[in-house]
Amino acid sequence: MSLQAPERLEERVVVRDVGCTVCGCLCDDIELEIEGGRIVQVRHACAMGTAKFLHATGDSRLRHALIREDGSFRRAELQEALDRAAEILVDASRPLLFGWSETSCEALRVGIKIAEEIGGLIDNCSSICHSPSILALQSTGLPACTLGEVKNRADLVIYWGANPLASHPRHLSRYSTFPRGYFRERGKSDRTLVVVDVRRSETARIADRFIQVKPNSDYEVLTVLRMLVREIKVKAERTGGVSMEELKELAEMMKSCSFGVLFFGLGLASSSGKSWNVSAAIKLAADLNEHTKFAVLPMRGHCNVAGTNQVLGWQTGFPYAVDFSRGYAWYSPGETSVVDLLARGEVDAMLVIGADPGAHLPRKAVERMAEIPLIAIDISHTPTTMLADVVLPGAVVGLESAGTCYRMDDVPVHVRQVISPASEVPSDEWVLEQIYRRIRRLRG
Amino acid sequence: MLEPVSQPECGLVAEVVSCDVFAGRSRKEIEELEVYAGNRRRKLGDFFSVSGSAADSPEETRIVIAGSVERTKWIGRGMSAGEIVVEGSTGMYTGAWMKGGRIVVKGSVDSFAGMMMDGGELVVQGDAGDYLGCAYRGEWRGMRGGSIVVHGNAGSEAGHCLSGGRVTVKGRAESFAGVRMHSGLLVLGSAERRVGAQMTGGSIVVLAETELLPSFELIERVTSPEIEGVRFEGVFEVYAGDLAERNAKGRVYVKVE
Ligand code: SF4
Numbered sequence: 001m002s003l004q005a006p007e008r009l010e011e012r013v014v015v016r017d018v019g020c021t022v023c024g025c026l027c028d029d030i031e032l033e034i035e036g037g038r039i040v041q042v043r044h045a046c047a048m049g050t051a052k053f054l055h056a057t058g059d060s061r062l063r064h065a066l067i068r069e070d071g072s073f074r075r076a077e078l079q080e081a082l083d084r085a086a087e088i089l090v091d092a093s094r095p096l097l098f099g100w101s102e103t104s105c106e107a108l109r110v111g112i113k114i115a116e117e118i119g120g121l122i123d124n125c126s127s128i129c130h131s132p133s134i135l136a137l138q139s140t141g142l143p144a145c146t147l148g149e150v151k152n153r154a155d156l157v158i159y160w161g162a163n164p165l166a167s168h169p170r171h172l173s174r175y176s177t178f179p180r181g182y183f184r185e186r187g188k189s190d191r192t193l194v195v196v197d198v199r200r201s202e203t204a205r206i207a208d209r210f211i212q213v214k215p216n217s218d219y220e221v222l223t224v225l226r227m228l229v230r231e232i233k234v235k236a237e238r239t240g241g242v243s244m245e246e247l248k249e250l251a252e253m254m255k256s257c258s259f260g261v262l263f264f265g266l267g268l269a270s271s272s273g274k275s276w277n278v279s280a281a282i283k284l285a286a287d288l289n290e291h292t293k294f295a296v297l298p299m300r301g302h303c304n305v306a307g308t309n310q311v312l313g314w315q316t317g318f319p320y321a322v323d324f325s326r327g328y329a330w331y332s333p334g335e336t337s338v339v340d341l342l343a344r345g346e347v348d349a350m351l352v353i354g355a356d357p358g359a360h361l362p363r364k365a366v367e368r369m370a371e372i373p374l375i376a377i378d379i380s381h382t383p384t385t386m387l388a389d390v391v392l393p394g395a396v397v398g399l400e401s402a403g404t405c406y407r408m409d410d411v412p413v414h415v416r417q418v419i420s421p422a423s424e425v426p427s428d429e430w431v432l433e434q435i436y437r438r439i440r441r442l443r444g
Numbered sequence: 445m446l447e448p449v450s451q452p453e454c455g456l457v458a459e460v461v462s463c464d465v466f467a468g469r470s471r472k473e474i475e476e477l478e479v480y481a482g483n484r485r486r487k488l489g490d491f492f493s494v495s496g497s498a499a500d501s502p503e504e505t506r507i508v509i510a511g512s513v514e515r516t517k518w519i520g521r522g523m524s525a526g527e528i529v530v531e532g533s534t535g536m537y538t539g540a541w542m543k544g545g546r547i548v549v550k551g552s553v554d555s556f557a558g559m560m561m562d563g564g565e566l567v568v569q570g571d572a573g574d575y576l577g578c579a580y581r582g583e584w585r586g587m588r589g590g591s592i593v594v595h596g597n598a599g600s601e602a603g604h605c606l607s608g609g610r611v612t613v614k615g616r617a618e619s620f621a622g623v624r625m626h627s628g629l630l631v632l633g634s635a636e637r638r639v640g641a642q643m644t645g646g647s648i649v650v651l652a653e654t655e656l657l658p659s660f661e662l663i664e665r666v667t668s669p670e671i672e673g674v675r676f677e678g679v680f681e682v683y684a685g686d687l688a689e690r691n692a693k694g695r696v697y698v699k700v701e
Contacts, residue, residue: 027642093482094454119483138582139624198613219638223659226688276620278640283688325483326457334555334574335517335536346454421586 012036019415020049021102021398023168024174024300024408028415035434037419046169056396060380061422066391073391078424082431084390085351086438088373092349094325095120098338099355101302103394103428104403105311105412107353110432112315114351116324117439121347123321124308125355127303127337132269133298134309134319135333136319143285145261145295146409152181153293156257158194160281161218161267162299163201168408171299174202176263183259192253196221197267211250214241216272222280229287255286255291265299300408303398307406329337342368353377353394353428358384377431379423392431393423401427445508446492449514454482455535456491459518463526463545466498474498480673483593491516502526502545509534512551520547523564536573539566542590555599561609563590574599577611585626587611603630606646610672622648625694629672643686643694647671651699660685660696671697 012035019028022392030049033041038057043049055061065081066073076084090097097115101124107287111140115122126134150157157176164171172178177193184190195207196218204210217240224239228251237244254260262285268277281296288294291384300306309319316322318331321338334340338357341347342365349372359382369387376388385391395401398415400422406412425431446461457480466474476487488494492509498503502525512532515518521526522541533551540559552570558577572594578601579586586605597615606625612632613621619636627646632639634652641657649671660683667679679701686692 093452093484095483135581137583219641220658223641223657223686223688227659231687232659233688234658235661239658272619273638276623276638279642280688326480332556344455347481348454 015418018418019398019405019413020045020052021303021396021405021415022049022052023303024306025168025170026303026405026407026413026415027170027174028413032418034419039419048169052396053399056379056399057419057422062378062385062391062393063423064393065424066388068389071259076390078392081390081392082434082438085375085392085435086442087115088349088375088390089118089120089435090439090442091352092118092120092373094346095349095351096338096341096347097122097351097353098357099124099353100308101125101305101354102397103304103354104397104401104405104415105304105307106403107397107428107432108311109315110429110436111353112312114432114436114439115322117443118438119325119327121157121321121323121325121336121341122312123336123338123341124312125305126309126320127333128339128357128360129266129305130269130298131303131320131333131337132275133264133278135275136282136320139157139275140279140282141286142282143289143295144297144409146411147175147293147297147407148411149259150176150261150297151179151184153183153259154181154261155184155190156192156194156253156260157260158196158254158260159207159299160196160262160264160273161269162204162263162265163200163267164263164265165202165206166298167265167301168299171263176261177360192257192344194253196249198271209250209253211242212248217241218268218271218277219273219280221247222284225254225282226287228283229255229291235290254288254294257292257294260285260288260292260294262294262296263299264296266301269298270399297409302354304405306408306410307404307412309404310410310412312378339365342366347372349373349375351375351377352384352388353432356382356384358382358387377428393425394423394428394431395423395425397428401429403427403429445496446488446494448491448509448511448513448516449493450491451483451513451592452491453515456481456516457518458488458491458516459521460488460525461509461516461519461528462521463502463507463508464522464524464527465504467502467505467526468500469498470496471495480599484494490516514554520545522646523547523665533570539564539592542566544590552596553594557657558590558592559610561587561592563609565590566592568594568596571596572598572600572602572613575604576602576613577604577606577609578602578603581606582654584624587628600636603628603648606630610674622646629674631674639695640685640696642689644691645688645693647695647697649676649680649697649699653700654698656683656696656698657686657688659688661687665700666697669697671695 018030031043067076195204221240316329321336323336460477477488505526512621524543536554544564555573577587585607588608598613601617624642637655680697683696
């Protein structure tokens with residue numbers, strides 16, 4: 001892959017099959033109309049995707065490096081900012097590299113190289129979203145499948161603690177429910193859609209069946225479903241606010257479908273019970289495979305959050321929260337995960353890329369971020385860049401730079417470069433590689 | 445005797461604080477032992493002032509830490525004999541992989557205390573964090589032997605994947621105590637909900653009323669039973685579970701009188 005910025009494209013062109021690097025659906029059928037290097041028309045994308053494409057060539061982008069001096073930012077030469085970033089990382093005794101969900105696997109690969117070189121920690125957003133799912137699949141396994149299999153085969157689609165119409169707008173129309181598949185020629189008419197949630201969400205409103213559970217009782221409901229599927233007597237009359245009759249019907253539906261899939265969101269993975277909720281869902285699917293074909297998939301949020309687990313997995317053996325401080329990879333969520341590290345005040349320098357922890361972490365963690373030297377690589381200003389000491393511009397993967405991202409079902413998708421970057425850098429990978437080289441030089 | 449002088453903010457990794465390592469070493473050699481403050485290699489003597497002398501064998505060695513060391517992790521890792529007394533609190537992984545000997549912490553311990561313990565004794569006079577006596581991440585067999593006693597409260601998932609030995613929490617244990625436990629004995633003063641979730645064997649004794657999962661079935665009422673070799677006074681309801689698991693042979697004893 002070339003690390004050089006290409007020539008500017010001036011003519012009006014239509015580009016097809018562009019990847020949308022916003023949510024975990026990673027739609028790769030987007031059509032863009034580009035004129036004078038600006039995106040003027042977006043087709044096929046949902047509102048979230050469209051907004052990102054239009055914003056990418058809009059005016060609010062970060063184009064240059066910034067360095068904080070006496071409390072305010074000044075524009076800096078790129079070289080100076082890269083030097084400063086490298087110095088910060090080399091000087092730290094417990095540096096943390098965090099984010100990665102909205103950048104390429106290639107960029108992350110350089111990030112891992114940096115973490116190993118400086119004896120730092122590297123963690124990603126799954127640490128604060130689907131880490132319970134990962135812990136569960138490590139301890140329980142995962143009967144998974146691809147979204148292609150869902151589209152072609154599934155006749156029972158269950159969303160548990162997820163509201164894809166809001167979070168992954170094209171999930172139902174492109175993959176799970178509405179599309180015509182090889183064995184589901186009539187699309188929606190050939191499938192049953194079930195939503196289990198604590199409230200009647202947009203998705204619940206269009207479902208064939210909605211089951212409302214009391215908040216924080218998913219574990220109990222799943223436990224009873226597992227017992228019903230295995231025909232074990234259950235004494236309780238209601239569980240988690242759901243009647244035994246409803247649960248029996250659902251269990252029967254699951255057993256008698258020909259290909260079922262359970263998509264779960266953070267409503268399951270982040271509510272009370274966390275990884276054990278997910279583990280119960282996985283075990284339920286495993287039990288169902290004695291009767292039919294059944295799969296479970298997490299609704300991964302960002303475009304490449306699944307990829308970060310993949311790349312960290314094959315490079316270090318662990319999917320997130322990896323600590324290189326002793327030269328080898330050590331993994332212990334609860335100790336080496338971002339919130340715990342920051343809240344305990346262990347981290348003494350941090351680099352953030354492809355995420356906005358300044359907006360999403362608990363207050364105590366953000367307070368620590370404000371205290372320590374912070375480097376942010378981003379495409380526009382965010383609460384994180386506002387806390388940073390060094391801000392480096394990035395390039396949008398799948399639009400301004402090419403790279404690999406993993407869709408939520410762990411299918412890698414190569415996304416292309418379509419326009420030239422709005423900022424002065426060719427790609428996130430390039431920025432990180434420059435930092436890496438400087439670190440090598442500083443460490444001799 | 446180790447007197448804490450300073451504790452680095454980024455945490456101190458000091459598995460060398462163990463009778464096995466100290467035994468037969470001079471004071472000077474103990475000061476030179478390698479510890480990690482983040483990614484920096486340092487000496488034990490940089491953070492503790494060392495006095496007294498170590499015995500020749502781990503059995504006869506006694507280490508006293510005269511103060512709180514909340515940021516020091518891995519104290520007593522893999523220790524096989526001897527005694528460590530901490531006059532304050534300790535950081536994560538206290539007594540992890542311990543095989544023998546005794547660790548007494550007069551304050552509290554952070555998460556992962558007694559992780560993968562095989563033998564020996566860990567006594568905590570204060571509270572314990574999460575994952576007391578747990579399995580290492582990804583491992584499904586946890587602590588296999590030895591005994592942990594916490595006089596205060598414990599965080600969530602105490603006795604996670606317990607596969608032998610005995611864990612006692614005199615105060616309250618947060619949710620999922622004894623989760624996925626296979627054998628051994630877990631005694632809890634009181635417990636938040638979901639005790640014994642996914643357990644397949646072993647016994648849990650809860651000395652107060654608790655909310656059990658729907659996959660536990662009341663089988664009998666017993667008076668002053670002997671459980672895993674220990675006698676408990678009072679009347680107990682005995683539940684079998686976790687029936688959502690295959691071949692589950694676990695028992696939860698809930699004290700009712
Ligand atoms: S569903 Fe997700 S990937 Fe697809 S267009 Fe919308 S935001 Fe982009």
